[in-house]
Amino acid sequence: MSSMNEPRTIVIKPSTGWAALNLKDLWNYRELIYFFTWRDLKVRYKQTLLGASWAILQPVLTMVVFSVFFGGLAKVPSDGVPYPIFSYTALLPWTLFSKALQDASRSLVSSANIISKVYFPRLILPLSSTLAGLVDFLIAFTVLLLMMVFYGIHPTANLWLLPLLILLALVTAIGVSLWLSALNVMYRDVGHMLPFLSQFWMYITPIAYSSSIVPEKWRFIYALNPMTGVVEGFRWSLLGTGEGPGITLLISSCIAVLITISGLFYFRRMERKFADLV
Amino acid sequence: MSKTAIRVDNLGKKYNIGLPVVKYQTLRDKISEGFSRREKIADSYIWALRNVSFEVNEGQALGVIGRNGAGKSTLLKILSRVTEPTEGVVEIRGRVGSLLEVGTGFHPELTGRENIFLNGAILGMRREEIQGKFDEIVDFAEVEKFIDTPVKRYSSGMYLRLAFAVAAHLEPEILVVDEVLAVGDAEFQKKCLGKMSDVAQQGRTVLFVSHNMSAVLRLTNETLVIDHGQLLMRGPTQEAVDFYLSQGLTQEGQKIWREDEIAEAAKPFKPVAIRVLDKQGVVADTVRSIEPFTIEIEYELQKPLKGLRVGIYLLTTRGEYIFTSFDTDDVEQYEANTVRPAGRYFSRCEIPANLLNEGRYVIGMNASTYLIKRYFQDDQALLFNVDPAGAPGMQWVETRLGTVRPALKWKIESYESGDMQHGKK
Structure with missing residues (x-):
């Protein structure tokens, strides 16, 4: 509070090369992250008939389709647990990730009118778009709990890993959308590419199938997709299938951190041009 | 005693031309232009602002004037950190709030x-701060009854009042104002002006950018004149305004028709240009209400024409006609010009002083022979501004309603009290 009342001296000058991250500024504007997240939540289901049920309907309907075609007709093996809960456990973090990816990547362009008029750290936009998805995730999570009761599956002691996995999914989403949102300001192709990217990414992630069908020699490359680690971890932690956190999760985490750090610097480098280009 | 609130040193901002117009590129454009890229970069930029240096002391109200595209908005955008300068340094002590971003x-x-909370946060207010000022904001905006209604159901006036109220209660150390007065009704404009002079009197720093010379004169004591991205002068506002109005800085007051704007059917009439000339005969986009000015139409006749009349419409920017006038309205002129031989012509019309109120006006142009043929018509040939500085009634901070602002004679007679009847002295 007091820091706001004393005049701070702000120096404005052209930033050269790779701009510093300026996390202090982000901290000063932390309330704005809350307000943007809150706005996205408030507005998302306004003037809809089903309201927040959409958060549940999307993963549940996907789960039903998967269960009928992959589980029922194609008889895809599901590591010894019923196929519906097998796929739904994976769809939860996936929906969180893909929603965050799509919203955050479009966040700069959809807030063009604010960007061209007011200053605030632009990082706030993709960050708050990502966080808004977390509430949908929690709502959809309740369905999983009901399904676990229905199928008589007890949560394992591995549950401790869950928050870290959620974090990993969010970090991955933020990292990728830092790149894509900044690119989208310059090249609107990103907007057209997003649905494909999301679909493509879903196929290379073990959602409809188990990662155990991937041959051993491809495992390393397969683990380069951070969402592989997240989805496998979710199943291990909630359903007790597969192996515990190991090399796959380590690789996934490293890649996610790498994407995010490089994304941060790229974003900051492009940030000064946003208002002129958007 | 007074410290420097803003220090601008050698500021410059370069824009790539094309980019602001093209808006965005696609990868395909990028690929297809791949080979020609190098030369494109070499010559496709402009300096929207260059070598600008000035200081503003705490508590000072500084005006910034200049015509469209002079670099005023770029300066404001840099000061409010929306965009980065290409060169130079700005040092700002305190929070910058700008009224260019209402709503x-x-x-x-x-x-x-x-929306009060969201908008407040976007403008940089803390939650407690907004809570503390909430009632005041609602009060100022006069929207108590509708405070829990979605703003999409608001009237545009309510929307604007609420937006302005939030911005006006930001209470920054430095307030930047850009043309907010151009929007809203007269009542609302009065409120804005009032709020701004409050801010100035509270010892905050105000930077006021406007086309409205009278508002600049009322609210600031010193003013910068900017043109072509350069700082031309800084001086007491009266001097700066006189300089601006007299230097022909307002050179946009001219329209030159391109070949492709002239239909084949206009022949043999060929319009060349239409201009607004101020009292000194200089092309100007802003003229003073208290001075006469001239509207000049330049054209060519490729063949002699019989019964031609060339004239103007004057309209408000809302499209209401103020008057129509032709160069052969006068019977003597009419008889002297029954046939105009081929050649180059100027038709000039003098608009008397003390006719138009402050504001923006549109000139339309027409060349025709009555009931026979309309050779050429351009309904929105030119825009110009009228500045009321020095006009009657300027001692009051208010926008006068109406399109005309005549200097009228008033008499005030005093009667003995208790004896109000006429003739009973």
């Missing part, structure tokens, strides 16, 4: 209450 981030689906 930024308002979401139509959210209620008035929710």
